[in-house]
Amino acid sequence: MSCIAENCAKTFGAAPVFEKVSLRVDPGEIVCLMGPSGAGKTTLLRCLCGLELPEKGTISLSGTVLCQDGRWQSPVQYRQKIGLVFQNWNLFPHWTVLQNLIKAPVHQKRMSAAEAEKKARRLLEQLNLAEKADAYPNALSGGQKQRAAIARACMLAPEILCFDEPTSALDEQSALEVTRIIQSLANQDGLGILVVTHDEQFARRTGTRLVRLSELQSNS
């Protein structure tokens, strides 16, 4: 049930972004990955989500191997177990909030449309978005978009949920709300959470473990 990256290395062109990085995220823990801008935090997150292919190392999640030494292994099965809340949320603007939530599980044939809608409405209720179910994403505030994106990711019941800079576009109040939601996902639903952030205050109050990219590199 743990997401494990071992000795991963990623380069863009000739420049190495990171080398020999290892990271483990266990169920119920909230790992905050810190580091200055441009250090490669987001790139590591994208590697862990299967959006980038590291040249070296292995990434796996509860036995499903995403990639090994620069070759994809089971990316489709792997991505079914991991969710990502993007920095700018990437909600689908031409679909309502409800449609954003239910299309994926129905497309993957994991639920019937009725089941998906039921689950979606329950999630939206929990996240205080019930009255926005039929709104289009552009009509939502930043905090509401964030919660819609969280709900969308949770529809697929991931084992690990990743967040890329979740507070970068939010005011203080919404950021506190995100802390509450993340903690409830980890404590009540037992998700492993990985948050990439440079918001020190947010990381300290939210995370169960704070790591810096530089600390993850082994020098052996």
Add this chain to the structure above:
Amino acid sequence: MLKQILPSLLAGAGVTLQVFFVTLMLSLPLACLLQALQQFSGRALKPLFRGYITLMRGTPLLLQLMFIFFGMPYLGLTLSREMSIYIAFTLNYTAYFIEILRGALSAVDPGQAEAGKMLGFSRRYIYFRIQLPQALRTAMPAIGNEVLNLVKDTSLIYVLGASELLKAGRSAVNTYATALPFVFVGILYLAMCGGFSWILGRIEKRISYY
């Protein structure tokens, strides 16, 4: 006189509209499909697409029409006049629509496809249900331009001897020795383009719901 020439002008406008609708109904969906093929095929088919688009955009539609109707028989393929017209117009307009779509698709945030990937949508689903609807909205003004061009480009088929609107007007001018039929022809083109502009405006409004 108007009473006498109007039936032939309207019959000509009918032919014009027929070519217009057939071309539009074939070329726009075909462009969506071919653009998908181009996107999914990676590098393999790129040169083929570039060649096709360069050929269609780099030579006059008039030449393409003449080549297919008058030229192909020398290569052993004789096509009917209607068939030649539909093939030439569809090939030509598909090329332009592909280019419009390519531009509009590149304006869709790449994060949309990434979000689709993370949610386990297939590539086909991501293209047709997530990227294409957003691209079509961006592309509507450019598509509208091509639609109006198409109305007027149909006048080219008179070189193949088809009795479309312009040709009907010209024979009326010759018969009655007056320039007036040309004015009527112009009014009919204006009316058609005006109608289509209005419809395009409605469609644009309709798809701007978000």
